[in-house]
Amino acid sequence: MVGLLHSLEIAIGATCLGLLIGTGGAFGKLYGGPVTRDLLAVYTTVVRAVPELVLILLLYYAGTDLINQLLTAMGYQRVDISGLAAGIFVLGFVQGAYSTEVIRGAILAIPQGQIEAARAYGMSPGLMLRRITLPAMLPFAIPGLANLWLIATKDTALLAVVGFNELTLATRQAAGVTKAYLLFFLAAGALYLAVSLISNLNIGRVEAWSRRGMPSVNEAR
Amino acid sequence: MTGEAAAIDVAARASLWLQPHRIVLILIALALVFCAAFFMRWDWLPQYWEMGLLGIWRSLWILAVTCALGFALAVPLGLAQASGPLWFSAPAKVFCTIIRGTPLLLQLWLLYYGLGSLFPQYPWIRESWMWPYLRQAWPYAVVALTFSFAGYEGEVMRGAFAGVPRGQLEAARAFGMSRWKIFRRIWLPQAFYRALPTLTGETVLQLKSTPLVATISVIDIFAVSSKVRQDTYLTYEPLLLLALIYMTITGILVFVFSRIEARIPVKIG
Numbered sequence: 377m378v379g380l381l382h383s384l385e386i387a388i389g390a391t392c393l394g395l396l397i398g399t400g401g402a403f404g405k406l407y408g409g410p411v412t413r414d415l416l417a418v419y420t421t422v423v424r425a426v427p428e429l430v431l432i433l434l435l436y437y438a439g440t441d442l443i444n445q446l447l448t449a450m451g452y453q454r455v456d457i458s459g460l461a462a463g464i465f466v467l468g469f470v471q472g473a474y475s476t477e478v479i480r481g482a483i484l485a486i487p488q489g490q491i492e493a494a495r496a497y498g499m500s501p502g503l504m505l506r507r508i509t510l511p512a513m514l515p516f517a518i519p520g521l522a523n524l525w526l527i528a529t530k531d532t533a534l535l536a537v538v539g540f541n542e543l544t545l546a547t548r549q550a551a552g553v554t555k556a557y558l559l560f561f562l563a564a565g566a567l568y569l570a571v572s573l574i575s576n577l578n579i580g581r582v583e584a585w586s587r588r589g590m591p592s593v594n595e596a597r
Numbered sequence: 598m599t600g601e602a603a604a605i606d607v608a609a610r611a612s613l614w615l616q617p618h619r620i621v622l623i624l625i626a627l628a629l630v631f632c633a634a635f636f637m638r639w640d641w642l643p644q645y646w647e648m649g650l651l652g653i654w655r656s657l658w659i660l661a662v663t664c665a666l667g668f669a670l671a672v673p674l675g676l677a678q679a680s681g682p683l684w685f686s687a688p689a690k691v692f693c694t695i696i697r698g699t700p701l702l703l704q705l706w707l708l709y710y711g712l713g714s715l716f717p718q719y720p721w722i723r724e725s726w727m728w729p730y731l732r733q734a735w736p737y738a739v740v741a742l743t744f745s746f747a748g749y750e751g752e753v754m755r756g757a758f759a760g761v762p763r764g765q766l767e768a769a770r771a772f773g774m775s776r777w778k779i780f781r782r783i784w785l786p787q788a789f790y791r792a793l794p795t796l797t798g799e800t801v802l803q804l805k806s807t808p809l810v811a812t813i814s815v816i817d818i819f820a821v822s823s824k825v826r827q828d829t830y831l832t833y834e835p836l837l838l839l840a841l842i843y844m845t846i847t848g849i850l851v852f853v854f855s856r857i858e859a860r861i862p863v864k865i866g
Contacts, residue, residue, distance in 0.1 A: 410616065410618050411618050411622065414618070414619060414622055415622070422840075422844065425801075425843065425844045425848070426805075426840045426843050426844055426847075427804070427805035427806070427807075427808050427819075427843055428805060429805075429808045429809060429819065430808060430819065430836060430839055430840050430843060433836055434833070434836045434837070434840065437832050437833070438832075438833060441832070526697075526698075529700075530699070530700040530701070531700075532700075533700035533701075533702040533703055534700075534702060534809075536702065537702075537812060544700060544702055544703050544706070547703070547706075548710070551710065551711075555714070557707075557710040557711040557713075557715075558707070558711035558714070558715055561703060561706060561707035561710065561711045562707065562711070564703055565695070565699045565704070565707060568698060568699040568700060568703065569694075569695060569698040569699055572697075572698035572699075573694075573698065
């Protein structure tokens with residue numbers, strides 16, 4: 377059960393970090409200078425082309441190593457990065473690449489007139505982002521982001537490979553002790569499934585909320 | 598278009614693409630590659646490179662087999678969900694939900710450790726012809742990856758089958774085609790065209806899930822790099838090379854699929 381909690385913590389943290397990176401990345405890709413745009417293109421392409429498992433290993437070792445080297449170079453003591461923080465960072469980095477693409481698409485789907493109108497009102501870029509762009513892109517982005525959240529919950533299982541004690545690894549250890557492999561794995565599968573199904577219900581609600589005021593799909597037909 | 602005009606077109610596009618900042622970025626990237634080549638240790642390469650090739654071959658083999666089998670399984674799954682009676686579509690839906698709702702790593706371990714620990718308890722399985730296969734890891738890997746691909750692709754195929762216009766099927770029926778012929782000549786090809794762009798993404802995703810089989814001791818390219826890391830105590834070099842290999846395979850896959858996609862008629866339905 378602690379494993380499930382850890383998994384959820386990582387998934388939530390990684391999704392939040394991914395959303396931050398994704399929003400920044402999407403704006404960089406759309407409005408940034410040519411260098412920013414190219415760098416972001418490289419980032420999203422590379423992250424999406426390399427298996428998550430390899431990225432997790434690479435970032436997990438490289439990330440903790442880099443931070444420790446930085447700290448020793450600055451005269452501090454080496455710290456032990458907690459598995460939780462490293463996991464959130466690594467998965468957030470991966471999620472960031474995917475959500476960059478999702479949010480970029482969503483922003484492009486906003487009718488151009490809305491953004492022009494906001495600019496005509498003399499809104500500052502920050503205000504425009506907060507009041508117009510983010511709320512207006514939400515209904516377009518929610519399905520993709522919901523998919524990403526489901527992927528995040530399942531990607532936490534990969535952290536078992538680097539030895540982080542989340543649901544899958546905890547299950548394997550428990551199963552190894554009791555020799556009841558099938559039972560424990562089935563139970564863990566049921567837990568993951570429950571998380572997915574409950575999220576699906578909530579996502580439906582959030583999507584309905586973000587679409588408020590828009591003509592419904594059924595009526596439009 | 599004549600050859601000359603095509604050449605000019607290509608040159609124009611290249612100059613459009615090669616803006617000054619891009620040249621600088623490419624130079625920086627090249628410098629990084631050279632740094633990596635000179636300052637990191639690559640002396641382990643000759644020793645492991647045969648093993649690495651074998652690993653790549655095995656990864657690709659698993660990818661091809663599971664994609665083919667998974668697609669073959671996904672067609673009936675999608676068909677059952679799109680137009681089957683309830684006792685046919687309900688199990689297919691449950692299967693897809695379960696596969697898509699649980700991590701692949703868990704499914705893999707469930708099959709390998711779970712079922713794998715169950716089989717030896719029954720003497721008749723141990724005496725049967727299947728036993729030599731069931732004792733190895735790769736059948737479990739293939740089965741788990743096939744199911745996973747079928748689960749995701751089944752959902753895609755459901756949408757693709759449902760998306761074929763009714764008029765096409767009605768016209769086929771009006772021609773007096775038998776049901777099997779309609780399916781083979783009209784329904785499946787059109788659904789396949791519709792699903793093709795998604796199929797590219799799914800295949801790349803499948804490639805990215807192949808390294809998971811290394812956790813149940815199948816020696817693919819990921820397992821080879823892990824072995825190198827254990828043997829030589831190097832952290833980054835094998836992983837970087839591994840990332841490069843996967844990126845190359847992804848690039849080739851995407852290129853091949855885009856060629857296939859370019860060959861199908863654009864206007865359908």
